[in-house]
Amino acid sequence: MQTERIVGRYSGREKGPLFICLAGVHGNEPAGVLAIERFFRDLATFPDIPFRGTVLGLKGNLAALKAGTRFIGRDLNRMITPDIVGRISEIPKDSLREEYLQLRELLDQVHEELERSRPQELILLDIHTTSADGGIFSIPAENIESQKLALHFHVPIVRGMSRELEGTSLSYFAPEFAGFPCRAVAFEAGQNDDPKSELRSVAVIINGLKAAGCISDADFPNEWEHLLLEYASRLPAISELICVHPVNPGDGFAMKPGYRNFQPVRKGEHLADDKKGPILAPVEGMILMPLYQSQGSNGFFLVREFTA
Template sequence: MKDYIHSDRIIHQIEGGKKGPVILFFAGIHGNEPAGVLALKKVLPALEKQKENISGSIYGIIGNKPALSQERRYIDEDLNRLWVSAYMDKLEEKTTLMEEEKEMKELLQLINEIISKTSGPLYFIDFHTTSSKSYPFITINDALINRKFAIRFPVPIVLGIEEYLDGPMLSYINQKGYVAIGFEAGQHQDERSISHTEAFIYLTLNFTGSIKKKNFPNLVRNFDELKQSSGALHKVFEIVYLHKFGQWDRFKMHVGFESFQVIRKGMDLAMHNDQIVKSPYTGRIFMPLYQSQGSDGFFIIHRIPYFALKLSAFLRKLKIDNLLTFLPGVSWEEKDKMVLKVNLKTALFLAKPFFHLLGYRVRRQEGDFLRMSNRERVAKKKMYRREKWY
């Protein structure tokens, strides 16, 4: 059996001098986003010199090697859209694999091998950059363990991406119950994206308890760098809209939009098949597409009020969702996995924000039914309960 932990997919691996968390940093899932790879290649060898002051294990892992070598987002398919259980189950049966399927298969074997060798707290961090100008920010699946950990970082946090994208790697990790967060460091070509990623690596290691401030005095500078780069936007936002387009469609954003820029309902944003795309909402534009590969034109986000975040956490701790199936039109589809089936004809009075409060996100809509999934019941809370951030 191949030993994946010693494969060339590992940028660098550190075994600290003390017992502690296991942290997996992923970079280059998209091959035109090298900032994370460059940051890990710089930071991890430097940390090796102080491994006696490090607790636990640290892995720097390359995502899409072929795409990185060609500086393309992907070769055949977007590697960060393939992590769907039904699709992955069929992978073993295929005799001919696309490039990204080969990469996913090897990544999965590596992840499983690392998980099998540890019983301590596990953290999965995925590094990205954007095609548009942007503040650095975090994206997470909406589970309380992710919220609690992510809020430590002085950057904007965006919830709900799992409701709009099928198959991100971190959604698959979250289904397993582990803390998993994505960090978008800035624009692809901006050298500050590398510096932001370096700062995020050090802060992650500090917040997980892998390193301490007394041994790494630059942690204050790392924190300040991200705080200043994010302006006054250390808030929590939620995705409310995604404009998608097909493989053969013609889509072009209007020039000059930046992530988190305020937009108004009716504003011209893009051209799609020679038709003007106007904003359906007032809010903030998020990750507008300025690259040739991809099918997500732009998102729109709204800020979540602080009281809604607190109410959401309170209701989830009480497990109020146990009562949902007493409501007309709501039933369990897969009770063990906490998947709700909602009949839109008889449950019209239940708006999506209500389900969001309880941690349920739309997985798919089929006719008059919504199937909504929940990350809270699978979250490995016991694994993190003794962590300082928890």
Template sequence: MIDLSSVDKKRLAGCVIGKNTKDLFLCVGGIHGNEREGVSALENVINNLKNHSQDINGTFVGLRGNLKAINEYKRYIDYDLNRIWRKSFIDKIDDPDHIPQYHEEKELKGLYKAIHTIIDSFKPERMFFLDLHNTSSPKGTFAVSFSHNIQNKLNKNLKVPIIMGMEKALEGTLVEYIESIGYHGIAFEGGDLNAGTAGQILESGLWIILNTMGFIDSENIPKYSAHRSFLNGLVSGFPLMNEVRYVHKIDGTEDFKMNPGFMNFQNIKKGDLLANDNKGKVIAPCSGVLLMPLYQNKGQEGFYIIEDLTKVSA
């Protein structure tokens, strides 16, 4: 029996049951509270799917992430909710003696309970998970998956840059946790959170990913061709298959300041001056392609350097 009554109504963005309940597509928006565009895109897609449930090859469930941070329009309150999906935190969820140190531990518990309630209710034979995000710098439209099979599917159909090796660069992400419990997860970045197109990018990406994973046929997606053309235009000329080579980790004590003017997928050379902190200049340790230069106050990574794998294989 499907029962989602225990899921916080503020967290549940919506549920649309399609032609079968064997396949489940679970999507989260707003795990970072200042990325509200993910919540809006999620809600827009749900509202559309409600009128076409007979066209869905499975069930679609949407969840809101960091509720308090969304309400306050902050990336997080005390700690990044997308960095605490680790055993040390998860093991404390049902510990009655544990006193939370961070607000995000409460959000972790709420989201964890919601995810497992949904999985336990539907008992899917197949589940895909999608985490919607935005960057703080321009031209940041790309996808992350840990599965080679999913990476290949996204490369063939979504046709935006795919970033591999992120599981080695980051710990405690929700996608990593989903993979650890036996399901496939995807993170989709919808460009600059300050750009007026951020919500549209995420909505287009969500529709195309739903199609890529076999949950809805292209002819049943409103303005499918427009979504595809829009995304393809955003990433024209960008490398489509990439791997993480370096992550500049920060903890908030360095007074890290990215130099102005950098953007995602910008080519850089070893020795380029990228940022400054309280120790002085921050120099690129290797040549490559810049990803997610940090232009907001909160964050645990100053920038990434990735390698264009199409050049390596050429």
């Protein structure tokens, strides 16, 4: 067992899901780790709480968290593919370096816990923050069960993101992982350095556990729910991805200052620059996750409000 990677673990008396809270997949996003620590401190004040299943808190990229950088050699949340996982599983662990070692150890920990608890299902909540300020939102995996779970978080939902991005935790874990049915949702809790990002993450952990049937409203109050509702009231309930602007090393990408999540943009608006010149919005929409940090492979995303 990798004690440094485990933030906390709690098992109830009743059989139920394995609910994994994952944070720090990017090392410059510590709010999720702080949120998981806070949640387990709060949970310890309810020693007799009726709890179904197991909740496990894990840190993602230990080396990057220590360095305070998004990643060391490669973005961990863009390399979780069957091909890479298959290759690193055949290499001795002491021969692996950087994110390849982090990925191997993380997946080993999940497999170890699945063998230990033999849950009815696996649920993954992957907590992140953004370099830009503005809105909060969830990104469910593409299976309908994950999308239904995201509705219970009480935050805006962005559809199509996990389908567009290769190598994320969502696309690898759901809808099935190691023979267990899996629901997976990522939560973007706010700006990296915003203290409320931690509290909003705690609120989503609690909402997720309630939706999974691990705890009930009566047994575990959610004192930070209002922080989610305050943000959600000003944002579209469901959005869908229109396009993403990729960034490669050496592009010289520089976002124009001042953009916030869900800020409307016009077609042709000057959003950023790189070595080739101005980068204009290809369509009208709302901007998400404009890149205001040196590391990252996506300059910005454009979404539009979803209407059935």
